[in-house]
Amino acid sequence: xxxxxxxAGFIHKDWDTILKNKKIDxxxxxxQIVAVLKKIGHxxxxxxxxxxxxxxxxxLSNDGNEIKLNELGAVIPGTKNFIKNNIASFSQFLAxxxx
Amino acid sequence: xxxxxxxxxxxxxxxxxGGLIRPKKRGDQRALSDSSITQRSIFxxxxxxxxxxxxxxxPFLARDELPKEVIAKIKEQYSKKNLDVGKEGIRxxxxxxxEDINRYQKEYSKPSTIDxxxxxxxxxxxxxxxxxxxxxxxxxxxxxxxVKEVKRDISRHYGKEGTTLCRLYSxxxxxxxxxxxxxxxxxxxxxxxxxxxxxxxxxxxxxxESKFLFFIQQGDNIIHVAHKIVNQMEDPRPxxxxxxxGYWNIKKAxxxxxxxxxxxxxxxxxxxxxxxxxxxxxxxxxxISLVNKxxxx
Numbered sequence: 001x002x003x004x005x006x007x008a009g010f011i012h013k014d015w016d017t018i019l020k021n022k023k024i025d026x027x028x029x030x031x032q033i034v035a036v037l038k039k040i041g042h043x044x045x046x047x048x049x050x051x052x053x054x055x056x057x058x059x060l061s062n063d064g065n066e067i068k069l070n071e072l073g074a075v076i077p078g079t080k081n082f083i084k085n086n087i088a089s090f091s092q093f094l095a096x097x098x099x
Numbered sequence: 100x101x102x103x104x105x106x107x108x109x110x111x112x113x114x115x116x117g118g119l120i121r122p123k124k125r126g127d128q129r130a131l132s133d134s135s136i137t138q139r140s141i142f143x144x145x146x147x148x149x150x151x152x153x154x155x156x157x158p159f160l161a162r163d164e165l166p167k168e169v170i171a172k173i174k175e176q177y178s179k180k181n182l183d184v185g186k187e188g189i190r191x192x193x194x195x196x197x198e199d200i201n202r203y204q205k206e207y208s209k210p211s212t213i214d215x216x217x218x219x220x221x222x223x224x225x226x227x228x229x230x231x232x233x234x235x236x237x238x239x240x241x242x243x244x245x246v247k248e249v250k251r252d253i254s255r256h257y258g259k260e261g262t263t264l265c266r267l268y269s270x271x272x273x274x275x276x277x278x279x280x281x282x283x284x285x286x287x288x289x290x291x292x293x294x295x296x297x298x299x300x301x302x303x304x305x306x307x308e309s310k311f312l313f314f315i316q317q318g319d320n321i322i323h324v325a326h327k328i329v330n331q332m333e334d335p336r337p338x339x340x341x342x343x344x345g346y347w348n349i350k351k352a353x354x355x356x357x358x359x360x361x362x363x364x365x366x367x368x369x370x371x372x373x374x375x376x377x378x379x380x381x382x383x384x385x386x387i388s389l390v391n392k393x394x395x396x
Binding site: 014015016018019021022023025027028029030032033035036039040041048071073074075076077079081082084085086087088089090091092094095096098 | 110148149150151152158159165166168169170172173174176177179186187188189190191192193194195197199201203204207225226227229230233248249252253256257261288299328363378
């Protein structure tokens with residue numbers, strides 16, 4: 001595995017070095033993101049909606065609507081941080097946060 | 100600048116219408132889309148996580164679950180209220196979405212004609228206009244499939260308001276608007292807060308008032324559209340326009356014109372037809388303006 005990764009041209013650094021960066025993108029499949037969300041206290045209800053760790057309610061995407069796991073595009077720290085798999089949802093996020 | 104002025108000025112300005120890496124060349128990766136044997140072998144595993152530290156196009160590969168210290172960092176950041184998310188933070192991105200946001204973010208940060216008025220705009224309008232610029236770029240690249248997807252996304256996220264603003268931009272109706280307010284903002288002693296309030300109000304009203312601009316699209320019923328146009332004539336509107344792009348939509352627009360022929364005369368409108376004012380990505384464009392003779396003789 002490590003050998004293959006090396007051949008494919010990946011950079012190899014330890015996590016301590018990686019975490020020194022201010023901005024980091026972690027790219028995973030939906031299931032892996034759910035696993036991370038669960039570890040930080042979120043959950044998924046029986047209809048597939050993401051439930052907040054803070055108030056046990058369905059989280060809202062930045063379009064103001066509840067968001068299902070299969071609609072998820074990205075999770076970004078901060079408020080209104082659940083971005084749908086929709087470029088307009090991401091654009092709205094950029095408009096609110098990027099200079 | 101009044102609304103009719105903006106509309107009429109726009110009418111003449113239709114020019115606008117219109118993770119993995121390749122090992123051979125770093126920085127030119129198309130994550131998850133390469134099929135070389137090495138990459139296939141890696142992506143045969145389901146538990147792969149790609150991590151892109153700031154500014155790096157080459158990812159760090161994580162094989163197993165994220166370690167505890169990373170989860171702790173994510174947890175800490177996600178509960179922070181004062182985090183400057185534009186400048187810091189760990190973003191979790193689905194692999195299906197990564198390529199889309201990379202392309203968009205690249206386009207988003209390019210200099211553009213709307214840069215001067217950006218500081219005046221509400222986030223919503225800023226985002227829709229940036230998406231409209233993206234649509235324009237995709238059209239130039241003849242990426243019609245992606246254009247459809249982006250327009251669908253605009254409609255889903257912003258509803259009719261988003262679709263309308265995007266169409267107004269594409270049809271050139273906002274050119275004079277952008278030009279005018281770009282000049283205003285550079286003036287000395289301008290009250291930017293008041294100007295911003297005014298610009299957003301104007302945009303909102305323009306969108307609201309654009310009911311008299313008809314953009315013919317797939318699935319439109321010609322009788323229904325013709326009926327809507329005649330209803331507006333009864334009002335009467337000083338200016339109306341019909342836009343169509345592509346062979347079938349143009350055919351529809353011409354049929355609509357035929358249906359409302361008598362009403363055009365009855366309600367005293369002057370027609371101006373423009374065929375192919377500009378060719379946008381190979382698609383023919385058709386534009387008809389209807390000006391009320393009584394209001395604008």
